Each structure stands twice: as C-alpha cells, then as structure tokens.
Amino acid sequence: MSNTFQVDLRGIVDLLSHHLYASPRVYVRELLQNAVDAITAVGPDHAGAVAITSADATGDGTLRISDNGIGLTEAQVHELLATIGRSSKRDELGFARHEFLGQFGIGLLSCFLVADEIRVHTRREGAAPVLWTGFSDGRYEVRPGPEREAGTTVTLLPRRGAEHFLTGTTVVELATVYGSLLPVAVTVDDRTVTTGVLPWQLPPAGRMAYAQETLGFRPFDVIELNVPGAGLTGAAFVLPTPVNPASRGGHRVYLKRMLLSENVEGLLPEWAFFARCVVDSSELRPTASREALYDDGMLAETRDAIADQLRGWLVRLAATDPHQLGEFLRIHHLGVKALALHDDEMLRLVEQWFPMQTNMGEVTLAEFRSRHGVLRYAATADEFRQLAAVAAAQDVGLINGGYVYDAELIERLAATDPEVRVERLDPTDLTTRFVPLDTEVELRLRPFLAAAQRRLDRLGCEVVVRAFDPVTLPSLYLVSRAAAFHDEFTASRDEADDLWGGVLDALSRTVPADRPQLVLNHRNPLVRRVAALGDAELAGLAVESLYGQALMLGHHPIRPSDAALLTTSFLGLLDRAVPGEENR
Structure with a gap:
C-alpha cells in the first residue's frame, strides 16, 4: 500500500523564503533573473529591457518590475508559478537549459522575504493576459488580467517591517550590485543601473580604479583569467599587502553576468590566498540559493585551470621582471612556498629568487649553494639563534629553516635534484670544529x-x-637532538600516571641518554x-x-x-x- 506525502504549503513557503536565502536583499536578484530569462527566451535579436519602479515612485508602497520578455500563458501560470521546484527553464528530462540563469523554480518565493502578497501580470504573444496572485500563507489566485503588451510585471506588496527594502535608495543599490553587468538595459525609477562593460575588459587604469572602488584596494597586479571549458572570463587582483593564509577570502562571481555572490569560496586553490577574483561564467553551477557554487567536477577543473594561470604569471615575472617578482615574494612568500611544496617549477623559482635568512645575511638558496656547496640548515628558529654566530665564526654557513615551509623546501630540493646536498646541523656537530x-x-x-x-x-x-x-x-x-628527545621523554615520564609510567619505563632502555x-x-x-x-x-x-x-x-x-x-x-x-x- 502506497501513500502520498502530505505537504504543509505555508510551511514550505516559510522554509524556502526565510531559511534558504541568507538575506532579504536577494529578492531583487531573483526578480532580475526571471526578467532576463524571459527576455532571453524571446530570441537573441530581441531588444530586451527591464524597468523597476520602487515604492517611492509608485506612491502606494508597492514595488513593480516589468520586462518585455516572452510572458506566460494561463496554463503555464498554473503549472509553473504554483508548483514549487518546477521551472520553465528546464526541459522534460530535468536538465537545465543552457541559456537561462534560473534553474530551480523557487526564485519567486524569495519575494516573500519582503512581501506578504505577490502579483504577476503576464501575457504571452497570441494568448490572453493573466493575473496570478500569491499569498505568504500558501494560497494563490488566477484570473484574467487587464490588457497589456507581451511580457510580465511583478508587483510586491510589502510585509510589515520590510518596507525599507522596496525604497528607491535600496533598490538602486541592489539592482546595481546584482545587475550592473547584465546585457539588457535595467532601469530603476528611470535611472539606468547597467553598464554592460566587464571590468576585466577595461584598460589598465580602469581596472585599478575598479578594484579600488569595488574591492577596496589598489592591486599589486591584475592577472587575466580565461577558462573556456567553464565559459569563464575574468581577472585575479593581487593583494598589495600580506594576508593571513588561514583567511580564505571570497571572490566576486557572476553567472551569465548576474552577480552570484561577492564572497564565493573554493574558486582558487588554498595556496592562492594572495588574490581576489572577479569572474563571469556560463557553465559553473550555482546552489539552489544562488549564493555559492556547486562543488562538482567542473568547479574542480576550473580551480586547477586558474591555478595554472596564476603559476604561469609567476613564471613570466621571473623571466621578464625579476624586480617585481622579488617584491611580490616579499609580500606573499607564504603562498608561493606552499605551492612549491608540490610544484617543481615553483620550487626552482623559490630557490632562485626568494631570499632566506642565514648567518651570512639574506641570500637565496641558489646563492647559498654556490658559496658553500651544501644547504646546511637549522630546523628551528631557536636552534638558528643558538648556533648562528658560532657557526659564522667557524666559517660554517647556516640557513634558518625555522620559518614556515623553509625546512621542507630545502629537503624537497634534495629529493628532486641529486646534485643538491642538504645537511641539517645538529648543535653538537659544531664541537668537531672547535x-x-x-x-x-x-x-x-x-x-x-x-x-x-x-x-x-x-x-x-x-x-x-x-x-x-x-x-x-x-x-x-x-x-x-638525542639529548633533547631524552629530556622530553624524561619530562613525560615524570608527569605520567602509574600505567603509562610503567610503559615509558619499559621504553627508557631504548632512549639514548646523551647529555x-x-x-x-x-x-x-x-x-x-x-x-x-x-x-x-x-x-x-x-x-x-x-x-x-x-x-x-x-x-x-x-x-x-x-x-x-x-x-x-x-x-x-x-x-x-x-x-x-x-x-x-
């Protein structure tokens, strides 16, 4: 015996409209998305336009957004607007149609974040106009609408406490943030908010000004990005100051020129924390809330492709502008060293160009090898401080391997090149030179x-x-090192309980007792x-x-x-x- 799930429509509307989206601000994005998709459905030669009239201009507290797109028939209104999860942008097999922004059939529900009532007045060419009215408690009504040209007008009646989201100032701000790059003209109260110009297509001075205004910094450099497989173009803006590697900065991502989010993570590999990206893609998939990217194989391939382009930029700097590369390494050496742990090309770049602290001054590993023949290092900063002056007096070159990744990079050089000799200096080794x-x-x-x-x-x-x-x-x-280990072992034995103390006593015979x-x-x-x-x-x-x-x-x-x-x-x-x- 089979049964059908019982669905509380009011609860579903509340769940999707209040808990799927992070902020009520996204309602403007979802309305723009539906309008642009309706225009796209007419055809590539259609001169589309979207006009938003804020509550300040309507005079009755409502907000209206109109487009001259394809519109809906009455049957489509019943089928699409009243069925959660059903979208006109899917074919019968459930695959998203490539040219549309929306895919999930839930975008209109975001309007319930700011409205108690949504009216959709729509007409498709050759069909009668229809007026659909949806309420936040899950009810809806459909009746014939007044005559109009083909297209759609959505009217929002604000809910108490959300009126400010429909005012002119707020709507202009949101429409500009989300839709400024859209390929169709968008106006708010007769004010055009679309520019149609991609920031990475601006001349160099324009890119710098864009980064200063939008990202809040004047970049060290701008790297063009292009990943054809993901339909992605854009730019990586290199930060001009050091940044904590643990802070994973987000990126500004557009999908088909509509802003997805200003803080998308996962677009770059972890070592590339020195860059902030602004990109547009036609193939990457958004999550249902359209506030993040779906982590799938396409995103992984895109991340790898962008990593290759950032790596290529560093290699080009080494060949064409060593001074700029040196300045970059001074600022963002942690990211490059993290990459060098896994990438031979970057390892050689670090060897040739990144100066490390030694008891003979700051020199690159390549210079140190040419002077001393062997990369002799202290594994910790404390060991280096203890031994640096004495080793220098004995004419023993010593590298401070205590900084992040330095010791690992030195050892990796020896592992990848048999001609590189590496030696970790034990403090007692110096006594042989006394x-x-x-x-x-x-x-x-x-x-x-x-x-x-x-x-x-x-x-x-x-x-x-x-x-x-x-x-x-x-x-x-x-x-x-043997004596240091013995001291740590003894301290652990003194602090252990009887059970673990007995185990450590049994092991003590194997611990060297150097003093x-x-x-x-x-x-x-x-x-x-x-x-x-x-x-x-x-x-x-x-x-x-x-x-x-x-x-x-x-x-x-x-x-x-x-x-x-x-x-x-x-x-x-x-x-x-x-x-x-x-x-x-």
Missing part, C-alpha cells in the same frame, strides 16, 4: 673541570673546555680568569653564572632547577662582591 686544548693546558685545567662538573651534575649537564670563535662568547650550551654540554671558551679572557681562581666556591658560582648566561643567550627553555640555580649563583656572586658589615 680546537682542542694542548695536553699541558688540559692537565692544568683538570681540577677546575672536575669542580665545575660537580656543580652542574645535578642539572644533567656535561662541562667541557674548547677554544673557538668568537672570542667574545665565553660559553655555549649545546643540546643534541647537553656547556662548552667553555678557553680563548675568552673571562673564562681563563675563572679557571685560574684559587677560590673553589667563587669559581663554582662563576661557572653556574656562565651556565645561566649560555641558556639565555641560546634561547633555551629555563627549567625550575635552572631558575633556582640562576638565583643562587647571582646572589652568591653579589654576596662576594659586596662586603658585609663585619668586613667594613
């Missing part, structure tokens, strides 16, 4: 080293003495004076102070035990420096 002490000096310092080691044993730090540059640096705190090193610089005069002190307590306080200074200069985290040591060593040195009352 000069060991003479045997005689080392024997003389052995008692001092033993005392210093006793002072720092409780902190898990090994004390060594080497000779290195720069001479002005008295000490250096070096943590190998950080405090490397004292024997070339530094202060270190030599400390090592020569006859007062063991004073020498111990001095070593603890050098340990604290090395931690802070290297931007290492300060543990509670380190903070306590810094306090006691500082107070101890201060106590020795300031004589007490008994010594005065």
Whole structure:
C-alpha cells in the first residue's frame, strides 16, 4: 500500500523564503533573473529591457518590475508559478537549459522575504493576459488580467517591517550590485543601473580604479583569467599587502553576468590566498540559493585551470621582471612556498629568487649553494639563534629553516635534484670544529673541570673546555637532538600516571641518554680568569653564572632547577662582591 506525502504549503513557503536565502536583499536578484530569462527566451535579436519602479515612485508602497520578455500563458501560470521546484527553464528530462540563469523554480518565493502578497501580470504573444496572485500563507489566485503588451510585471506588496527594502535608495543599490553587468538595459525609477562593460575588459587604469572602488584596494597586479571549458572570463587582483593564509577570502562571481555572490569560496586553490577574483561564467553551477557554487567536477577543473594561470604569471615575472617578482615574494612568500611544496617549477623559482635568512645575511638558496656547496640548515628558529654566530665564526654557513615551509623546501630540493646536498646541523656537530686544548693546558685545567662538573651534575649537564670563535662568547650550551628527545621523554615520564609510567619505563632502555654540554671558551679572557681562581666556591658560582648566561643567550627553555640555580649563583656572586658589615 502506497501513500502520498502530505505537504504543509505555508510551511514550505516559510522554509524556502526565510531559511534558504541568507538575506532579504536577494529578492531583487531573483526578480532580475526571471526578467532576463524571459527576455532571453524571446530570441537573441530581441531588444530586451527591464524597468523597476520602487515604492517611492509608485506612491502606494508597492514595488513593480516589468520586462518585455516572452510572458506566460494561463496554463503555464498554473503549472509553473504554483508548483514549487518546477521551472520553465528546464526541459522534460530535468536538465537545465543552457541559456537561462534560473534553474530551480523557487526564485519567486524569495519575494516573500519582503512581501506578504505577490502579483504577476503576464501575457504571452497570441494568448490572453493573466493575473496570478500569491499569498505568504500558501494560497494563490488566477484570473484574467487587464490588457497589456507581451511580457510580465511583478508587483510586491510589502510585509510589515520590510518596507525599507522596496525604497528607491535600496533598490538602486541592489539592482546595481546584482545587475550592473547584465546585457539588457535595467532601469530603476528611470535611472539606468547597467553598464554592460566587464571590468576585466577595461584598460589598465580602469581596472585599478575598479578594484579600488569595488574591492577596496589598489592591486599589486591584475592577472587575466580565461577558462573556456567553464565559459569563464575574468581577472585575479593581487593583494598589495600580506594576508593571513588561514583567511580564505571570497571572490566576486557572476553567472551569465548576474552577480552570484561577492564572497564565493573554493574558486582558487588554498595556496592562492594572495588574490581576489572577479569572474563571469556560463557553465559553473550555482546552489539552489544562488549564493555559492556547486562543488562538482567542473568547479574542480576550473580551480586547477586558474591555478595554472596564476603559476604561469609567476613564471613570466621571473623571466621578464625579476624586480617585481622579488617584491611580490616579499609580500606573499607564504603562498608561493606552499605551492612549491608540490610544484617543481615553483620550487626552482623559490630557490632562485626568494631570499632566506642565514648567518651570512639574506641570500637565496641558489646563492647559498654556490658559496658553500651544501644547504646546511637549522630546523628551528631557536636552534638558528643558538648556533648562528658560532657557526659564522667557524666559517660554517647556516640557513634558518625555522620559518614556515623553509625546512621542507630545502629537503624537497634534495629529493628532486641529486646534485643538491642538504645537511641539517645538529648543535653538537659544531664541537668537531672547535680546537682542542694542548695536553699541558688540559692537565692544568683538570681540577677546575672536575669542580665545575660537580656543580652542574645535578642539572644533567656535561662541562667541557674548547677554544673557538668568537672570542667574545665565553660559553655555549649545546643540546643534541638525542639529548633533547631524552629530556622530553624524561619530562613525560615524570608527569605520567602509574600505567603509562610503567610503559615509558619499559621504553627508557631504548632512549639514548646523551647529555647537553656547556662548552667553555678557553680563548675568552673571562673564562681563563675563572679557571685560574684559587677560590673553589667563587669559581663554582662563576661557572653556574656562565651556565645561566649560555641558556639565555641560546634561547633555551629555563627549567625550575635552572631558575633556582640562576638565583643562587647571582646572589652568591653579589654576596662576594659586596662586603658585609663585619668586613667594613
């Protein structure tokens, strides 16, 4: 036994007219859409026109929109205007007819956002005029209408509280926003709002002025877009200032020259956050609310095609205007680097043109390779700050790989080109370049080293003495990656409950137990004076102070035990420096 769904028409009207659309403003767009489609149905040579008369001009609070399009017969009025989801723009198989804007048969319902009553006075050539009246509670009436020329006039009777949407100022604004590019003449109270000129067809100065007025910025450059498969033309306006990559800016999209939305997402790939697009398409599909694009294969292909055109623009800049490319990279390097993670051509562009921070100044990866032969980098900004000066003094070039994508790009270069040598610098690697002490000096310092080691044993730090540059640096705190991992593992074990603590204890046998090193610089005069002190307590306080200074200069985290040591060593040195009352 089969049954038919029972439909509450008033509820359906409320659902579609109040919850499908984001704003009552869209009613002007839907009325324009129906008028333009009616004109299109007459034929390509028909001189169409749409006239809107606002509530200010009608004098009775109503709004009227008239077109000289094809009109409807009485049978079509019953079939189309009274059937939700049925559109005259579909054929019998349900496929949208290519030349029309509307597809879903629900556009007229958007008028119930601002009106309690909708009147449609229409006549098709060779048929009698018809007057259809729809009410917001779901009722409708059809009766013969007064004589008129072929075409349609829609009259809206405002609902309480929505009168301002039908005023001249508001209607002019909305008709201009949605319909300024339409190929038919549109007037509001005898004022023409259509220009008929696509902004990307303007001369360069006109494009800049359009972006300033419409998008709110003067673009760094304008890139023409053309995707024939989607019937898409337009332009990408490159932002002149940096933008947060996480903010996905929307794009101004027209469908058959009617504005879909000013904030459409998904038109560009994620890495292209540096551009805002204005485009018109005849093939991309809108959602039912006509406020977004339907995410299908056509949109994906269009997105890929636009990505290729943006990539081509960057390549052309590299070949024809390196200075402008350098300026662009300075502003929008994050987007290009994100693309370079997946695109070999962009990877080479970054290598040749984007300057990275090194301990020898800002240079490109290509320049760094030509000077040093190997792309040696620190994986984090903290590691770079710790090692940059010391590495430079040893004539070791070092790249700061701590910025977003930099380390990944360096490694990817080696993966794509066997001639590129890459090396991640471990902090302890520098000790191999430090000069060991003479045997005689080392024997003389052995008692001092033993005392210093006793002072720092409780902190898990090994004390060594080497000779290195720069001479002005008295000490250096070096943590190998293995030691850093051991510290993190130990901290996790201390914070874990009994269950996970037992698991971590079982794993602890496999964790290397390397210790950080405090490397004292024997070339530094202060270190030599400390090592020569006859007062063991004073020498111990001095070593603890050098340990604290090395931690802070290297931007290492300060543990509670380190903070306590810094306090006691500082107070101890201060106590020795300031004589007490008994010594005065």
